[in-house]
Amino acid sequence: MLISTSENIAQHQIAETLGIVRGATVRAKHVGTDIVAALKQLVGGELTGYSSLLAGAREQALDRMIEDARAQGADAVVAVRIQTSTITRGASEILAYGTAVRLKPLSD
Secondary structure, three states: OEOOOOOOOOEEEEEEEEEEEEEEEEOOHHHHHHHHHHHHHHHEEEEOOHHHHHHHHHHHHHHHHHHHHHHOOEEEEEEEEEEEEEEOOOEEEEEEEEEEEOOOOOOO
């Protein structure tokens, strides 16, 4: 499955647009992560607990989007975007979405 943030895939032509595909996950932070983050804010630096949490959430959202695209018979997903929103205090949704397409190679 080819994934692109652009509207095209190099050396391919979009033969058919199948529609919007999406994948989402909602993650909540752990109280231990909050304690470590509060201490880290005193001295500065990356909040690695949150970075790791969000990286995992992004991967899961992308994986779910790819599953949706495969179910529609897509070869690729173009114009991929990732969006984050707060659901409630301490919980966020990560949404990955794009356009599922079928490709054909460019003619010589």
